[in-house]
Amino acid sequence: MRPDLSITVAGIRMQNPVMTASGTFGYAQEFEPFLDLSRLGAIVVKTITRTPRVGNPPTRIVETPAGMLNAIGLQNVGLEAFIKEKLPYLRTLGPPIIVNIAGESIDDYVELASRLSDQEGISGIELNISCPNVADGLIFGCNAVLANKLIACVRQATSLPLIPKLSPNITDVVEIAQALADGGADALSLINTLIGMAVDVRSRRPKLSNVTGGLSGPAIRPVAVRMVWEVAQAVKLPLIGMGGIMTADDALEFLIAGATAVAVGTANFTSPSSAKRVIDGIKAYLIDHSVGRVTDLIGSLDLTGTTREITEWSS
Amino acid sequence: MSPSECHVEVVANKQIAPEYFSMRLAGPARLARFRPGQFLMLGWTDGRDPLLSRAMSIRSAKSPHPPFSKGGNGGIWGAKCEVEILYKVCGRGTALLAAMRPGRSLRVVGPLGNGFEISRNVTSAVLIAGGIGVPPIAALTEVLATRCAAHGTKIAVFLGGRSKADLLCVSDLRRAGATVRVATEDGSAGHKGLVTELLEQYLDARRSTLDGPLYACGPHPMLAAIAPIAERHNMPYQASMEANMACGFGACMGCVVPIRGNARERTYRLVCKDGPIFDGREILWDEQGAGVGKMEGSAV
Ligand SMILES: Cc1cc2nc3c(=O)[nH]c(=O)nc-3n(C[C@H](O)[C@H](O)[C@H](O)COP(=O)(O)OP(=O)(O)OC[C@H]3O[C@@H](n4cnc5c(N)ncnc54)[C@H](O)[C@@H]3O)c2cc1C
Numbered sequence: 272m273r274p275d276l277s278i279t280v281a282g283i284r285m286q287n288p289v290m291t292a293s294g295t296f297g298y299a300q301e302f303e304p305f306l307d308l309s310r311l312g313a314i315v316v317k318t319i320t321r322t323p324r325v326g327n328p329p330t331r332i333v334e335t336p337a338g339m340l341n342a343i344g345l346q347n348v349g350l351e352a353f354i355k356e357k358l359p360y361l362r363t364l365g366p367p368i369i370v371n372i373a374g375e376s377i378d379d380y381v382e383l384a385s386r387l388s389d390q391e392g393i394s395g396i397e398l399n400i401s402c403p404n405v406a407d408g409l410i411f412g413c414n415a416v417l418a419n420k421l422i423a424c425v426r427q428a429t430s431l432p433l434i435p436k437l438s439p440n441i442t443d444v445v446e447i448a449q450a451l452a453d454g455g456a457d458a459l460s461l462i463n464t465l466i467g468m469a470v471d472v473r474s475r476r477p478k479l480s481n482v483t484g485g486l487s488g489p490a491i492r493p494v495a496v497r498m499v500w501e502v503a504q505a506v507k508l509p510l511i512g513m514g515g516i517m518t519a520d521d522a523l524e525f526l527i528a529g530a531t532a533v534a535v536g537t538a539n540f541t542s543p544s545s546a547k548r549v550i551d552g553i554k555a556y557l558i559d560h561s562v563g564r565v566t567d568l569i570g571s572l573d574l575t576g577t578t579r580e581i582t583e584w585s586s
Numbered sequence: 587m588s589p590s591e592c593h594v595e596v597v598a599n600k601q602i603a604p605e606y607f608s609m610r611l612a613g614p615a616r617l618a619r620f621r622p623g624q625f626l627m628l629g630w631t632d633g634r635d636p637l638l639s640r641a642m643s644i645r646s647a648k649s650p651h652p653p654f655s656k657g658g659n660g661g662i663w664g665a666k667c668e669v670e671i672l673y674k675v676c677g678r679g680t681a682l683l684a685a686m687r688p689g690r691s692l693r694v695v696g697p698l699g700n701g702f703e704i705s706r707n708v709t710s711a712v713l714i715a716g717g718i719g720v721p722p723i724a725a726l727t728e729v730l731a732t733r734c735a736a737h738g739t740k741i742a743v744f745l746g747g748r749s750k751a752d753l754l755c756v757s758d759l760r761r762a763g764a765t766v767r768v769a770t771e772d773g774s775a776g777h778k779g780l781v782t783e784l785l786e787q788y789l790d791a792r793r794s795t796l797d798g799p800l801y802a803c804g805p806h807p808m809l810a811a812i813a814p815i816a817e818r819h820n821m822p823y824q825a826s827m828e829a830n831m832a833c834g835f836g837a838c839m840g841c842v843v844p845i846r847g848n849a850r851e852r853t854y855r856l857v858c859k860d861g862p863i864f865d866g867r868e869i870l871w872d873e874q875g876a877g878v879g880k881m882e883g884s885a886v
């Protein structure tokens with residue numbers, strides 16, 4: 272039996288559900304020595320902004336238990352250099368290219384989206400409304416009214432699929448997800464990093480020059496799976512789940528909880544061929560468990576016997 | 587040579603001084619093709635905790651290694667060469683490395699980084715290593731010694747450490763033909779004081795006879811102290827820089843050092859990809875220390 276790994280998210284057809292998470296895969300070229308890029312479900316590139324950003328001063332990275340904190344500060348080459356220098360290469364790779372964008376105002380997002388719509392070889396736009404490492408990076412991601420307005424405005428500017436990326440640094444993820452769905456989002460990515468902090472007790476100084484940073488890696492996976500599960504029940508849109516995926520089993524948790532696709536992030540740093548192993552592992556799981564299509568797994572969580580089981584008298 | 591990802595097997599892991607270990611790793615032959623100054627990212631096979639790989643300079647590589655017997659332990663890796671690293675135990679990761687027995691495997695990405703630039707036609711080279719900065723300097727000494735043999739290149743190595751136990755590779759360096767001068771902060775060997783003081787004395791006396799560059803690897807304060815010395819003597823200066831790294835191959839943008847550029851906007855370079863070897867004149871030395879209490883691990 273050859274299992275069918277293909278899925279469709281926001282109208283974007285992918286040969287398998289394994290994507291790369293923004294900011295953890297560079298502009299893909301860095302990974303060419305380590306894996307066959309054509310095998311990926313989709314490639315999501317590092318956040319780009321209208322003008323280049325130099326990013327935060329060092330130290331930008333510290334390791335934490337089963338995770339890491341980063342405060343890169345959205346260092347990137349900027350929109351025009353991306354189009355001129357990075358996109359031509361990305362177009363040749365095969366998998367759908369999803370460009371992640373961030374701005375400080377609705378205008379920024381609109382401008383980025385419309386300029387990218389003119390380019391060939393872009394399959395979708397992921398909107399980073401959840402970066403914890405830049406001033407104002409979170410305003411759209413933490414306010415349902417603003418989030419709704421943002422997505423509605425960008426919707427006018429492009430016909431490309433729009434995928435806002437949710438922040439976990441909020442009380443009610445469902446409220447924001449719903450607002451984004453109402454505003455015209457085609458799919459949702461979740462989650463971005465959790466705001467964290469680490470202190471060097473000898474010097475009594477923060478370990479990051481930005482003081483706080485975004486926590487990623489295995490440590491955040493349970494939070495991410497829970498958020499995907501909550502949103503999947505409340506919102507009809509396809510979800511791209513991410514947060515601490517290191518192995519195929521980790522990815523399967525997200526699919527079973529309700530994600531249509533997954534993204535591998537921090538694992539790309541520790542082993543640059545991680546995404547390939549996740550793809551191979553999902554395939555092996557489907558064969559072992561006689562599941563014909565990966566889509567059969569989506570939201571297949573079995574709640575029998577749990578406190579959340581829906582029984583006749585509870586509903 | 588583009589880097590690759592592979593598994594390596596620990597062949598030996600020997601304590602060479604109170605806090606220092608030498609580890610030999612068997613892996614694919616391509617690992618042996620490295621430039622002095624290049625490094626490996628060394629990670630644990632399970633890879634969840636500790637999560638990130640550790641950057642380790644390549645001390646030496648022997649190739650070809652006799653192929654492992656087919657059924658044997660190393661057979662599955664198709665091992666053909668042996669790479670040596672030297673490390674100082676200074677945290678959780680290096681403590682875990684120190685506890686590894688031969689036969690265990692590690693994940694490696696490498697060789698990474700640019701490596702030192704070697705000019706062939708010079709008759710002298712001055713190398714400075716502080717503490718655990720010695721592995722790439724020793725590797726460079728050996729390459730300089732063989733490549734530049736025809737020119738009769740004089741290699742002067744300056745080693746600095748807190749005390750005698752922090753001075754590694756002295757006999758290796760002498761065997762390669764280098765003149766070795768040492769400095770310790772506690773005076774237990776050589777000059778009592780900083781290695782940069784020795785270096786200054788030497789340059790003040792010999793500058794006119796030197797036509798090669800300065801090469802250095804060590805803790806940030808040492809590298810920063812050498813910059814004005816190199817400038818005053820008008821010598822090219824190649825410095826091996828450090829930064830916390832997540833990937834080691836240019837994907838995370840985590841490992842930046844500030845570069846001298848225009849005053850209005852800061853410019854950064856990646857230690858893992860643009861470095862770890864930088865032209866000393868390029869680095870914005872006073873700013874780097876602002877990196878908030880890190881890297882005490884590799885202090886002299
Ligand atoms: C290019 C390069 C080459 C290096 N070569 C060697 C070598 O040959 N031998 C050797 O002993 N050490 C070397 N180091 C330093 C070595 O990487 C650190 O000492 C080591 O990562 C410490 O890990 P730990 O878990 O013991 O310390 P911890 O302090 O517990 O580590 C916590 C985190 O901080 C990072 N970190 C801590 N100190 C450093 C440091 N000085 N540089 C970079 N990251 C650090 C670790 O990688 C880890 O992610 C090199 C560093 C770089 C950048």
Ligand SMILES: Cc1cc2nc3c(=O)[nH]c(=O)nc-3n(C[C@H](O)[C@H](O)[C@H](O)COP(=O)(O)O)c2cc1C
Binds near residue numbers: 294295345371515534
């Ligand atoms: C170093 C680093 C840089 C990141 N940069 C971005 C970014 O530019 N844009 C973005 O939307 N998310 C960024 N992220 C968040 C990831 O895409 C992902 O959402 C998050 O890390 C959770 O997944 P993980 O635990 O698998 O890494 C970054 C994460 C890391 C670790």
Ligand code: FES
Binds near residue numbers: 832839841856858
């Ligand atoms: S360590 Fe990731 S870019 Fe240098």
